Amino acid sequence: MPQYMLLIYSPGRTPEQAEAEGPQWFAYTQELIDAGAMRAGDALEGSDTATTVRVRDGETVITDGPFAETKEALAGYYTIEVDDLDAALAWAAKIPNVGYGSIEVRPVMAIPSMPTA
Amino acid sequence: MLPTSTAAAEAAFRDERAAVLATLIRQLGDFQLAEDALQDAFAAAIVAWERDGVPERPGAWIMTAARRRAIDRLRRDRVLADRVERLGQLALLESAGDPADADALPSGLGDDRLRLIFTCCHPALAMPARIALTLRSLGGLTTGEIARAFLVEESAMAQRIVRAKRKIATARIPYRIPPDEELPERLAGVLAVVYLVFNEGWSASAGDRLVRGELCTEAIRLGRLLVRLMPDDPEVAGLLALMLLHDSRRAARVDEHGALVALDDQDRSRWDQGRIREGTLLLDAALRRRRAGAYQLQAAIASLHANSPSPDETDHAQIAALYGELARRTPSPVIDVNRAAALGRAGSVRQGLALLAPLLADAALARYVPLHAAHADLLERSGDAGGAAAAYALAARCADNGVARAELRRRAARLAAG
Numbered sequence: 309m310p311q312y313m314l315l316i317y318s319p320g321r322t323p324e325q326a327e328a329e330g331p332q333w334f335a336y337t338q339e340l341i342d343a344g345a346m347r348a349g350d351a352l353e354g355s356d357t358a359t360t361v362r363v364r365d366g367e368t369v370i371t372d373g374p375f376a377e378t379k380e381a382l383a384g385y386y387t388i389e390v391d392d393l394d395a396a397l398a399w400a401a402k403i404p405n406v407g408y409g410s411i412e413v414r415p416v417m418a419i420p421s422m423p424t425a
Numbered sequence: 426m427l428p429t430s431t432a433a434a435e436a437a438f439r440d441e442r443a444a445v446l447a448t449l450i451r452q453l454g455d456f457q458l459a460e461d462a463l464q465d466a467f468a469a470a471i472v473a474w475e476r477d478g479v480p481e482r483p484g485a486w487i488m489t490a491a492r493r494r495a496i497d498r499l500r501r502d503r504v505l506a507d508r509v510e511r512l513g514q515l516a517l518l519e520s521a522g523d524p525a526d527a528d529a530l531p532s533g534l535g536d537d538r539l540r541l542i543f544t545c546c547h548p549a550l551a552m553p554a555r556i557a558l559t560l561r562s563l564g565g566l567t568t569g570e571i572a573r574a575f576l577v578e579e580s581a582m583a584q585r586i587v588r589a590k591r592k593i594a595t596a597r598i599p600y601r602i603p604p605d606e607e608l609p610e611r612l613a614g615v616l617a618v619v620y621l622v623f624n625e626g627w628s629a630s631a632g633d634r635l636v637r638g639e640l641c642t643e644a645i646r647l648g649r650l651l652v653r654l655m656p657d658d659p660e661v662a663g664l665l666a667l668m669l670l671h672d673s674r675r676a677a678r679v680d681e682h683g684a685l686v687a688l689d690d691q692d693r694s695r696w697d698q699g700r701i702r703e704g705t706l707l708l709d710a711a712l713r714r715r716r717a718g719a720y721q722l723q724a725a726i727a728s729l730h731a732n733s734p735s736p737d738e739t740d741h742a743q744i745a746a747l748y749g750e751l752a753r754r755t756p757s758p759v760i761d762v763n764r765a766a767a768l769g770r771a772g773s774v775r776q777g778l779a780l781l782a783p784l785l786a787d788a789a790l791a792r793y794v795p796l797h798a799a800h801a802d803l804l805e806r807s808g809d810a811g812g813a814a815a816a817y818a819l820a821a822r823c824a825d826n827g828v829a830r831a832e833l834r835r836r837a838a839r840l841a842a843g
Contacts, residue, residue, distance in 0.1 A: 310597045392599040393549055394607075415596045 311347060311389045311416035312396040318383040318409035320354070332404035340388060345399065348387040355381035380409060387416065430474035437483030438467050443563045443650075445488050447537035450544075451600060453495055456590045462498060466491035538563060539654045540600050542647075546615040547598045554589040555618050556625075561586055563650065564643045574640050575625065612655075616664050616720065619647045623668050628826075641672050652707070659711035663721035666711065669704035670727035673697040685828045689736040701731045722751050741771035758784050758793070766799040774806045792823040798833065805840065814840035 321329075333351070340346035358374045374381060383405070390396050393413070400411040442463070449459035466487050473490075480486040499512055545558040553575075560571050572582035592598065603611040626640025648665035655661045677695040678686050708724045726747045733739040748764035761780055768777035781800055784790050801816035817837035824830035 392597040393547075394599050394603075397549070413596075 309389050309391060310418075311387055312393075313414050313416055314386045314388065314396070314400050314403065315382060315412040315414065316384045316386075316403060316405060316409065317380040317412065318405050319380050329404055336402065336404055337386075339402075340386065340399065345388045345390050345395075346386070347389050349385060351384040352382060383409070430479055431471050433479040433483065434467060434470040434474055437470070437487060439565055441484035441487065442565070443538055443541070444536075445484060445491065446562060447541040448488065449491055449495070450541060451537050452492065454600075456593055458495055458498060459491075460590075462491040462495035463487070465494035465498075469494070536654050538650065539602055542615055542651070542654075543602055543611060544593060544598055544600050546611075546618045547593075548611075548614055549596065549598055550589050550592065552618075552621070554585055554592075555614075556622060557582060557585050558589045559618055559647070560622065560643060563647060565646070566639070566643060570639065574637055612658065612661070615651070616660065619644050619651065620664060620668070620720075622647070623671075627671060638675065641668070641675065644668055645672060659714040659716050660718040660720050662707045662711040663718060663724050666704040666708035667720050667724035667727055669700045669707070670724060670731045673700035673704065673731055679828075683828060685826075685832050687832070688730065693734070696731065701728075704728065705732060717750075719751060719755060722747050722754075736770075739770075741767045742773075745771055745773070758787070758790055758796070762793075762796050762799045766802060769799075769803045769806050774803055777803045778807065794820050794823045794829070794833075797823065801836070810840050814838075 337346065337349060340349075355374045360371045360374060362369045362371075386399075386403075388396060388399055390399065393415075396413050400406065400413050403411050446459055446463055449463060450456055453459050453462070469490050470483070470487055474480070496512060541562055542559065545562055546555045550558065557571055557575075560566050561568060566574070568583050568586060569579045572579040575582070577585075602608070622640055623644035626637040626642075626644065645665070645668050648661075648668050651661050652665050673696050674688075674691060676697065677691040677693070678688075680686050704724065705728050708721065708728055711721055712725070726744050729740050729744055729747075745764050745767035748760055748767055752760045752764060761784060765777040765780040768774070768780065777799075781796070781803065784793075784796055785800060790796055797816050797820035801813045801820060804816055805813035814837045817833050817840065821830050821833035821837060824833055
């Protein structure tokens with residue numbers, strides 16, 4: 309079955325807003341687990357805590373913040389395993405922040421020889 | 426002249442390509458492989474039919490040949506991880522014989538072409554990709570013809586189609602008729618694609634080829650296919666009726682110099698009565714189901730025009746009421762402009778002008794040609810010839826289409842002179 313990563317983008321939220329939303333995220337994650345679709349998932353700290361690394365001409369360049377400044381930042385992800393794109397889109401449409409943020413749905417590339425942990 | 430077998434192969438190909446392709450995609454689970462195998466089978470048909478004569482059921486012959494070519498291609502493809510499994514499935518099909526191919530290709534909800542339409546019109550594909558893929562897979566147009574119709578380089582159009590097929594495969598866009606709870610929305614998306622194709626042919630947003638007839642013909646063909654596949658949906662019939670009723674005027678709406686002829690000035694004896702009859706019958710049957718929708722309402726408006734002996738005898742009040750119903754369902758300035766124009770013709774000039782007032786104040790509509798043309802017509806009816814001439818001149822300055830621009834200038838000049 310194909311896997312999809314649901315990349316969760318969100319505008320900045322106050323700690324109160326984030327906390328109030330917590331139970332919805334737990335419920336959603338539980339729903340994914342109960343449906344047998346959950347493969348992985350994490351929430352990320354804010355993009356103001358991000359550091360970007362590049363190596364150019366052998367030199368490591370470290371910059372504060374994310375690569376591009378946008379209104380919506382990557383806030384977390386789920387990796388799910390479902391039948392097809394329609395099923396993945398249906399799960400994406402139920403993510404708690406989808407009403408004000410956006411979810412990018414990307415198929416996970418199948419690389420059979422990739423080493424795993 | 427082509428040898429008989431080549432002509433027969435081409436005819437069979439044209440008639441049955443979509444049905445064979447749709448079934449192959451289901452059996453192979455691979456859009457590109459199905460197309461390649463079908464192309465191989467067509468080449469094989471020309472050679473074999475030249476040698477042995479044309480088979481009794483050319484479509485079934487091509488289907489079987491294409492499946493064998495697909496097996497050959499899969500055998501050669503050593504990279505494909507699941508090819509053993511897929512070859513096994515195909516071998517099974519081969520030995521069992523597929524009853525679906527043996528007889529006339531099936532119709533109704535079981536038809537693979539319906540799956541194919543829903544896949545090609547999937548909302549995860551960009552609209553230009555949906556249109557190109559639908560025309561290429563289900564229509565009878567080549568990539569080059571589609572590119573010319575949309576004024577795009579052939580290589581760019583080919584790339585658009587390849588990219589869409591790759592997304593279908595990689596993102597696993599499903600090949601199926603959507604479940605009941607999604608069907609109304611997804612069907613609306615399919616109808617929108619078909620109507621966009623028709624409108625692209627009908628209105629030619631740029632350039633002077635006012636009627637790119639092949640797109641209209643193709644959209645009607647797709648509409649007929651949809652009606653055959655989904656006979657119980659009144660909006661599907663409504664869309665086909667709408668396209669037929671518009672298209673009935675095709676020969677009359679452009680003069681011998683390629684200039685646009687306004688509805689009022691058209692020679693009604695040149696309207697295609699066969700299309701009017703077919704469209705009107707379809708519409709009447711659809712309306713009897715009492716589930717009116719936007720396409721049926723628009724078709725009802727078109728049918729009032731098409732079945733009227735002259736512009737003055739047309740029931741403009743009824744047309745204005747139908748536009749009002751459309752606006753209630755899907756408010757839009759386009760509908761309001763048409764409604765205002767109909768109100769003017771029904772004698773309610775002040776009501777029409779009042780409806781346009783907020784639209785004329787809207788900066789986003791400042792260059793919307795039909796708005797200024799309708800405004801000009803209402804002003805002329807109200808006795809304000811100077812204002813009408815100015816509004817026609819403004820409409821002409823906003824027009825991209827050379828043919829339409831010339832007509833608007835002519836009207837402005839006539840009023841200014843009078």
